Amino acid sequence: MLFSSEDQLNNDEQQGFWQSVTQSTLEKDNVSLAYAYIKHADNSKAIVISSGRVESYLKYKELMFDLYQHGYSLYIIDxxxxxxxxxxxxxxxxxxxxxxxxxxxxxxxxxEKVVKPKSHKDLYLVGHSMGGTIGTLYMEQFPATFNAAVFSAPMYGIKLPFKKTFIRSLASLLDTCTDKQPNKQPNYVLGGTDYEPVEFTKNHLTSSKARYQQILDVFQQNPHIQLGSPTNHWLIEAMDAADRAIKAAALSIKPIMVLQAMDDAIVDNAAQNRAENERCQIRRINNCQHEVFIEADEARNHALRTLITFLEQH
Known part of the structure; x- marks a missing residue:
């Protein structure tokens, strides 16, 4: 299987591909949900992508390009x-x-409103990090939608500096989003800040300097997508959802493949391991940090080969 290379990022072919991608919004309860999609000429099989925290579909151009080359229509929501x-x-x-x-x-x-009306024969779900948590819980609630799912570095647990019970208690204590303070704005987790770009040598996401720089460029060129730290309320909700996702993945009636980044410093691999069984398989990717899909070619290609082979089996 051939995939794009970190030596030729954003080349003419990829730029031409992106010109064919439709970008739109779904309006819901005074909230605008941005999304992008491209239908493959085959139209029989499609992948829905659930992205991670702080992400935008603008970060997924290369992944969408690669998956499209292997015959898939692509749908992704911010x-x-x-x-x-x-x-x-x-x-x-x-x-x-x-x-x-x-x-x-x-x-x-x-x-329901964007993907299903396109009438694809086979639907698959791909999620990264927080998007894997969302996707896992979606499959628990709507098990008939997808044939199978692949989650890269899913957030089934968060790497924390102290015990989870202490962190959750602290976040609950500091959280301003409570019934007692209904009109108060949410507040950052302790030490949280607005968006601040991190230089490559200090990043804990990928070992690919070229792909990391490309992502920094995306956020620099599109300042409106920049996002900083989470709020205390997000952290509480995310920790509880991650716990539920472990059980949901372990009990899934549809096959799940977890792409586990062996050098992950963001999510807890031990939590992913607790979900492992015949239905929820784990492929461990060596020399791979949290951002599986923007890693160096060797780890990324391994992950993509695993993803496509797994989907083709279902």
Whole structure:
């Protein structure tokens, strides 16, 4: 299987591909949800992508290009509160959600109103990090939609500096989004800040300097998609959702493949391991940090070969 190379990023072929991608919005309850899609001439099989925290579909051009070359139509949504979708707070840099279920409801609306009307024969789900949590819980609630799913570095647990119970208690104590303070704006987690670009030598996401720089360029060229730290309320919701996702993945009636980044410093691989069984398989990718799809070619190609082979089996 051939995939794009970090030595030839954003080449003429990829730029031409992106010109064929449709970008639009789904309006819902005074919230605008941005999305992008491209239908393949074959039209029989399609992938829905659920992206991670802070991400936008603008970050997924290379992945969409590669998957399209292997015969898939592609659909991707920017989750509310990030990317090109509406923000939930007065400060547009805060990563916030009222209830994690809202992400799942949005994904369901996107699938029902945008994806299903295109009448594909086979539907598959691909999710990264937080998008893997959203996708796993979606499959629990709507098991008939997808043939199978592949989740890269899914957030089934978050790497934390202290015990989870302590962090959750602290976030709950500091959280301004409570019934007792109904009109107060959400607040950052302790030490949280607005968006600040991190130089490559200090990043914990990828070992590919070229792909990392390209992502920094995307955020620099599109400042409206920049997002900073999460709020305390997001952290509480995310931690609880991650716990639920472990059980949902382990009990899934549809096959799941987890692409586990062995050098992940963002999510907890031990939490992913607790979901592993015949239905929820794990492929461990060596020399791979959290951003599986923007890693160096060797790790990324391994992950993409695993993804496509797995989907082709279902």
């Amino acid at each position: 989750h509310r509160g990030q990317g090109l979708s509406s923000r939930m707070t007065d400060n547009p840099h805060q990563g916030h959600i009222d209830n994690f279920q809202t992400y799942i409801d949005d994904l369901n609306d996107f699938i």
